[in-house]
Amino acid sequence: MDERALRNSGKWQIPVYSEQAAEGLFINLAQIVSAQSAAPAFLHAQINTFINDQHRSSALKVYMVQQGAEQWYQKAMVQLGKATTGNSNTRGSRSSSSSSASPYGKSLRNIYTALGIKSRRSSYASYDDNDEQEYNNNNNGNEQQQQQQPFAMLCMRTGDVDCGCLSISEQQMPATISQMLSGEQKPSVAAFLEQFQQQQQQAMKFRGALVTSIFEQEAKIPTSAGFPLRICNSVPVLAFADGQAKISMESARLESPLGVKAEVNAHMMASLGHIQKMVSARANDGTRK
Amino acid sequence: MAFYGILRHLLISFFLFGIFLDSPAFLIIFPFATFQTIMELFNSADSIQDKVLALNALGNAGIDTCVGELEQIIKDRSEARVVRYKAIDALRRLRTQMPAKIQQILLPIYQNTREHPEIRAYAFARILSTLPAQQVIDQLAYTIRQEKNRQVQAFAYRAMKTLANSRNPVEQQM
Numbered sequence: 116m117d118e119r120a121l122r123n124s125g126k127w128q129i130p131v132y133s134e135q136a137a138e139g140l141f142i143n144l145a146q147i148v149s150a151q152s153a154a155p156a157f158l159h160a161q162i163n164t165f166i167n168d169q170h171r172s173s174a175l176k177v178y179m180v181q182q183g184a185e186q187w188y189q190k191a192m193v194q195l196g197k198a199t200t201g202n203s204n205t206r207g208s209r210s211s212s213s214s215s216a217s218p219y220g221k222s223l224r225n226i227y228t229a230l231g232i233k234s235r236r237s238s239y240a241s242y243d244d245n246d247e248q249e250y251n252n253n254n255n256g257n258e259q260q261q262q263q264q265p266f267a268m269l270c271m272r273t274g275d276v277d278c279g280c281l282s283i284s285e286q287q288m289p290a291t292i293s294q295m296l297s298g299e300q301k302p303s304v305a306a307f308l309e310q311f312q313q314q315q316q317q318a319m320k321f322r323g324a325l326v327t328s329i330f331e332q333e334a335k336i337p338t339s340a341g342f343p344l345r346i347c348n349s350v351p352v353l354a355f356a357d358g359q360a361k362i363s364m365e366s367a368r369l370e371s372p373l374g375v376k377a378e379v380n381a382h383m384m385a386s387l388g389h390i391q392k393m394v395s396a397r398a399n400d401g402t403r404k
Numbered sequence: 405m406a407f408y409g410i411l412r413h414l415l416i417s418f419f420l421f422g423i424f425l426d427s428p429a430f431l432i433i434f435p436f437a438t439f440q441t442i443m444e445l446f447n448s449a450d451s452i453q454d455k456v457l458a459l460n461a462l463g464n465a466g467i468d469t470c471v472g473e474l475e476q477i478i479k480d481r482s483e484a485r486v487v488r489y490k491a492i493d494a495l496r497r498l499r500t501q502m503p504a505k506i507q508q509i510l511l512p513i514y515q516n517t518r519e520h521p522e523i524r525a526y527a528f529a530r531i532l533s534t535l536p537a538q539q540v541i542d543q544l545a546y547t548i549r550q551e552k553n554r555q556v557q558a559f560a561y562r563a564m565k566t567l568a569n570s571r572n573p574v575e576q577q578m
Contacts, residue, residue, distance in 0.1 A: 122554045124525060125562030130571045141572050145563075147525045148555055156522045157489070163572065170574040172533075173496075182485045266452045266486050275497060276464045282453045 123148045132165070140164045140174070152185045176272040183265035184283075318359040318378075325354040338395075347392040354385040439470045446477075452484050459490040466497030475509045478527075481519075488523055492530050503534035511540065515547050525559040532563055535577070 124147045132139025141163045149156040159178035164171045226232075267283040331349045338344050358381030439462070446458035459477075462470050477483060477491040492513075495506050510527040513519055531544065548564065551557040567575055 122558040124555045124559035126529065126559065126566050127562065128566045128570055128572075132571050134571070137573070139571075141570070143566075145529070145559075147522050147559055149522055150555065156485075157526060165572060165574070170572070180486055180489055264452060264484065266456075266484070268456060268486065270460075277460050280457070280460060282456065284451070284453050286451055286453065 137168070138166050140166075152181070152183075153188075154181060154184055155179075156181060171274070173272050173275040177270070178272070179267070179269050181265075181267035184267045186265045318361040320359045322357045323355070325352070327352050342395050345392075345394045347390070347394070349390050350387055351390065352385065352387040354383070356381055356383045358382055439465070439467045439473075443470070443473055452486060455484075455487045456490050459487065459494050463490070463494035463496060468498055468501055471495070471498065471502065471505060471509070478509065478513065478523075485520060485522060488520075489526055492523070492526055495530060496533065499530075499534045503536070506534050507531055507536055507540055511543065514544070517552060521553050521556050524553075525556050528556070528560050529563060532567060535575070 126143065126145040129142040129144070130139060132141065143159075143161040143163065145157070145159050145161075146155040147157040157178070157180050159176060161176040161178075162174050164174045265285065269281045269283075270277055271279045328349045328351045332347070334346045336344045336346065358379065360380075361378045363376050363378075442458050442461050442465075446455055449455045449458060459474075462474070474491045474494055478488055480488070483491075492510065495509075499506060510531050513527040514524050514531065516524070528544065531540070536544075544560070545564070548557060548560045551560065570576060
């Protein structure tokens, strides 16, 4: 297959592996590019390890997935164009706006919708704001809105368990940015600073949990019966923290040279146990002490 | 916020019981109860973020009883693309326990040319992570050869080539 004819989607591996020691790690990079978006629909960087003859998949992984995020980019460019030139109508947007505003354009769109004709460009055609309402009325509104709703997510995974996700959607977007994208507010640094000051006056809530096992040890002892005796020892720990933090900046504050005051109210819980097991190959239940 | 609180509580509780009580009854009953609660939260969610969070929790838990529900979500074309992707991703921790079942679910998704290309590509990646047998690899290779979508073809070809040239001893067994 001619690789020069392939598109940009793919998966690649960068090994950092020693054949002699039979240990190493493998860096996997992958992206899936969409025909409807300039940004990749899926992007990930992953580290797999092979240490002590044990393979660990997704020891560390950072990945991004998005759908319809180019809508935000288009809105941002339109608003930026309005802010700089005062006229956001490019040739493409003028033609689409004129066709959708005219009665003939609307009739044509209604015919397409009634016949189920979709754009050849993709089976998930993008519609401008005027047509999105008509398309949703003709179909199941909620399902179609979710399919076209822009959404992006950045996640971090350790040990094949997602430990942090940052999602971006129109519901969670800060009010300032949402207003700027919709044109209700002009983009300005002053607006961002004002929102930052408002957030600074509010307390930030945080909540975190940690589950881990420490002092894991295992020993195999040969016995005269011929079956090895396995002794396992571990201390599982569960910790949970819930609280809020408030950071305020006061330039006239004399106690702190930086002029920063932080208040943290936290409620923490922790519990741990001690598990010791003796297991033989014959008796699977083993003896717990 | 209550939604997130419940999910986090369930996640912590699941891990807690898994550590302190290795009685088989608890390992069977409690994860099932947790899975039912998470699926109720998923079905009652009205935004993509809530659904994705529920599927994240399911993926982290790796409960084998949820495979049927995940299959329905994956095959439901009315769901958002990101939700279907997360449903496929939620099968990742079951790839060593039930590889054949995962291949049975995802292979038709990959071979369906009317399916969304990104979903197909990710289904292909998830099938490869199960270290499939030679027969499945032959089907995948045949589909790559007949593939019409350039993005899917590029991803599948490069993924297979990376796997073939991999120096990872686990992947070399394939």
